Amino acid sequence: MAAEPSGELMRLVNGYQVSQAVHVAATLGVADLLTDGPRTSDELAAATGTQPRALYRLLRALAALGVLHEAEGQRFTLTPMGAGLRSDAAEPAGPWAAFIGTPAHWQAWGDLLHSVRTGESAFRHVHGTDPWTHRAQRPAESAVFDRAMTGLSRRAADAVIAAYDFGRFRRIVDVGGGQGALLAAVLAAHPAARGVLFDQPHVVSGAADVLRAAGVDARCEVVAGSFFDAVPEAGDAYMLKSILHDWDDDAATAILRSCRRAMARGGALIVIERVIAPPNEAPETKLSDLNMLVNLGSQERTRDEFAQLFATAGFRLADVTATGGVVSVIEGAPA
Numbered sequence: 001m002a003a004e005p006s007g008e009l010m011r012l013v014n015g016y017q018v019s020q021a022v023h024v025a026a027t028l029g030v031a032d033l034l035t036d037g038p039r040t041s042d043e044l045a046a047a048t049g050t051q052p053r054a055l056y057r058l059l060r061a062l063a064a065l066g067v068l069h070e071a072e073g074q075r076f077t078l079t080p081m082g083a084g085l086r087s088d089a090a091e092p093a094g095p096w097a098a099f100i101g102t103p104a105h106w107q108a109w110g111d112l113l114h115s116v117r118t119g120e121s122a123f124r125h126v127h128g129t130d131p132w133t134h135r136a137q138r139p140a141e142s143a144v145f146d147r148a149m150t151g152l153s154r155r156a157a158d159a160v161i162a163a164y165d166f167g168r169f170r171r172i173v174d175v176g177g178g179q180g181a182l183l184a185a186v187l188a189a190h191p192a193a194r195g196v197l198f199d200q201p202h203v204v205s206g207a208a209d210v211l212r213a214a215g216v217d218a219r220c221e222v223v224a225g226s227f228f229d230a231v232p233e234a235g236d237a238y239m240l241k242s243i244l245h246d247w248d249d250d251a252a253t254a255i256l257r258s259c260r261r262a263m264a265r266g267g268a269l270i271v272i273e274r275v276i277a278p279p280n281e282a283p284e285t286k287l288s289d290l291n292m293l294v295n296l297g298s299q300e301r302t303r304d305e306f307a308q309l310f311a312t313a314g315f316r317l318a319d320v321t322a323t324g325g326v327v328s329v330i331e332g333a334p335a
Helices: 005-013 015-028 041-048 052-065 094-100 103-109 112-118 122-127 131-136 139-163 181-189 207-213 249-262 283-296 303-313
Strands: 068-071 075-078 171-175 194-199 220-224 237-241 268-273 315-322 328-334
Touching (some): 041 052, 041 075, 103 122, 103 283, 122 283, 131 139, 171 249, 181 207, 181 220, 207 220, 249 268, 268 303, 303 315, 303 328
Parallel strands (some): 171 237, 237 268
Antiparallel strands (some): 068 075
8 A cells, every 4th residue: 555645755754864873873883793693782782882772772763664674582683675784795885874974964964955045065054164175184084985985886886887898998097086996896897907096195095905905906006186187198088987976067177178188099088977867757866966066066967968068178978878776877089
């Protein structure tokens, strides 16, 4: 029987409670503690340093939501959904869950009304600076964010690699590639390719372990810098995953022009991002668009908006490939 409209609306209204409950479980590492089998709430409380009764109340709520399963004696196990919170999950959700409940991010979303009224970043309004500067001054928060970005790249990697042929490229430059999770997966799938990981110094400083774990460190150069100044030259593919949506059109155009100047003759631009769907479809991407507004005053884009952005920067939109996940591969060629 379908839920009544008023009941469904109330479920949406109270969605913040679910976000925080999953955030706390991810921060405490509950899923990893359940990897080897059932444990009681008291055992989990001892392992996480939490108040036993309060933790039980959290766990039973998550069990009612399908993240955990509660058996007799307040014993809990992971469900297939909850397994996505494990640190070794193939498509990890835990790092993102740990990030979205952090005070800085949470408080910015609490001021969504400011963004809607002004079209400006609520994060800057609340914290007095942009997210990049805020995290650069707070290494612990920056580490949580970097793990979240690595987790999202791991979630997208298999779908992107299955949908798009990277095998035709010899030198792939990952612009704003974070700690290299996606580039590592691409290089592992294509042993003849070499890569260049490019991001800010404090970001790429954590890349060595990621590249080594994937067995591609010998084929990947790590370069630090700003994509507004210049990017490594002579790549035949320039890959930007979840970069352009962080910036308004003027800044995004500047990033793309940096790639255009550095690109080898006949090179390709590979943008991996969400594409806004037609009206009444794909709420996840449209909520991500609001996230961009709240945090950075930026946006997700439609296919036509990508085409216009590319044209302004000296590219033409060559193709858009759906991956089966939330992102698409938007390919550009020099105009």
